[in-house]
Amino acid sequence: MFRSSALLSLLLLAIGGYATPVVREPSPVKLPFAVRFNNGTNGALNIIEADRARINLIKEQGAALAEKHENVHKRASYSVSVTNEAVTYIASIGVGSPATSYDLIIDTGSSNTWVGAGKSYVKTSTSSSTGKSVSVSYGSGSFSGTEYTDTVTISSNLVITKQSIGVASRSSGFSGVDGILGIGPTVLTEGTLSGSSTTEIPTVTDNLYSQGTISTAAVGVYFAPTTVEETTNGELTFGGADTSKYTGTLSYVSLTSTSPAKYYWGINQSIKYGSTSILSSTAGIVDTGTTLIYIATDAYNKYKSATGATLDSATGLLRITTSQYNSLSNLVFTIGSKTYTLTPNAQIWPRSLNSYIGGSSSYVYLVVNDIGSNTGSGLDFIDGYTFLERFYTVYDTTNSRFGIATTAQTTATTN
Incomplete structure (x- = not known):
């Protein structure tokens, strides 16, 4: 298990008053980002089994969204039982004030942020339950629990207030991590909250943008090839691209x-x-x-x-x-x-x-x-x-x- 790596975030700070143009300037902030190859059955990494579980879920979820938004009836079932994904990318993210640090998977293919798979959620003065249930399936795992809003600290200069997070009461397939930081398209959060099949939950990227921290809701991703099971080879850039990469x-x-x-x-x-x-x-x-x-x-x-x-x-x-x-x-x-x-x-x-x-x-x-x-x-x-x-x-x-x-x-x- 490992946690450190180079990860860059571009922070764009808003200046100026009400009804005046907003000017934001970049400020680089490094964050931990690690790649982990997960053990599979009998210690061997079953890449195909893990990937196909994810692919099948992507197909089913995509078909369900098409049915909902386009009145296209082509949903099929693609159920495969898998215990874990083959490769995960881990960042240490703070939740609450004072912040508790959680090791979260960074995922461009899902959009909910949640904690509680490993380390339990710690309530603070910024924690507020919405009373709604939330659940997500990932093909290779799932979680269900309660939606809270809380302060999420990606770095000292990347702080989001009132971010929706899931607090897991049950999870499977997430050994060695505490949850997920979802940075996929917002539409993927549809149907994850109880009471509405159409409600979308703003992602951390959405809220960094809406709260004026970054000028563009964009994330740059850099990986380097690895020849070892554990390494620190990743970098994220919130708000734009890192030209040095x-x-x-x-x-x-x-x-x-x-x-x-x-x-x-x-x-x-x-x-x-x-x-x-x-x-x-x-x-x-x-x-x-x-x-x-x-x-x-x-x-x-x-x-x-x-x-x-x-x-x-x-x-x-x-x-x-x-x-x-x-x-x-x-x-x-x-x-x-x-x-x-x-x-x-x-x-x-x-x-x-x-x-x-x-x-x-x-x-x-x-x-x-x-x-x-x-x-x-x-x-x-x-x-x-x-x-x-x-x-x-x-x-x-x-x-x-x-x-x-x-x-x-x-x-x-x-x-």
Whole structure:
């Protein structure tokens, strides 16, 4: 268990009086951000089982939102029982005044903030129960409890008053952490509060913006590839982007209008393996809570054939030999008018962690996998952690856009 890492927040402070223009200037604030690979059954990390539980929930939740907002009746059941997610990102967040520190998972694929999975909630003078029940399912876990409003301290200069939080009376699948800091789209909070299926709960990003702390409701995310089970390799930037963390141009694209991807951080992209198209331009999502890269079944089969990979029964990942690895081509993603390349090294699981996933040191394992449905579902890919660790990304709610740039890690050969 580990808690420290570099994490940067851009704080924009409001100055000026009532009915005058508001001017905000950035003030960098570092926060702890850690990556953790969680143990699975018998000590082995079951990436596929954990990711598929999350994917199935994303599909079901997206279908439910489409049914509610678009009168589209295509909801299906995707229930998979899993005890924990494969990879989590932990920040130490204060709640109350004086603040009690909680280790919370940072998640772009969910939007509720809650505590009580490990350390119990400590009431203070700023704690106020709304009397409403709150519950969220994550595919790989769940919580239920009571909604409170309280002061949330992300850092000494990132303080939110009257933030809605869930206080868990029951939780499952969250061993070693205290809850979640949800920074996904606000619409994902619909239906989580008792008494209303349409009420949305402002996220911490929403409230930092509405309370004048940041000028844009945006979060920049930086990861670096890791070859160890525990490391401090992440940085968040609330209110904008940290220019020191990326190279070249930070390019933005509008969020997709395709359902159900549009209810998450959804974008359109196409993919080529070498010069061969394997996925035409289509909608999917970017998600820090998913470990691997998932593509539509027909695209996955093309990738598998092109690489000569074999499905490994022990890990659920595609497996290649060292000689096949030496012949891998680039995997090229087109997002907007720009291309973003995963080199052969970026397409493989860190070889120093092969035993951790139940694999063999004799093989090389690929991080591209099957999403479980063919192209045309409205959610044809998920760019997970193994994609995001090679790029800098920005999740901009104010302008309904997604930003991406290369980093010094884009072409690193650490795996």
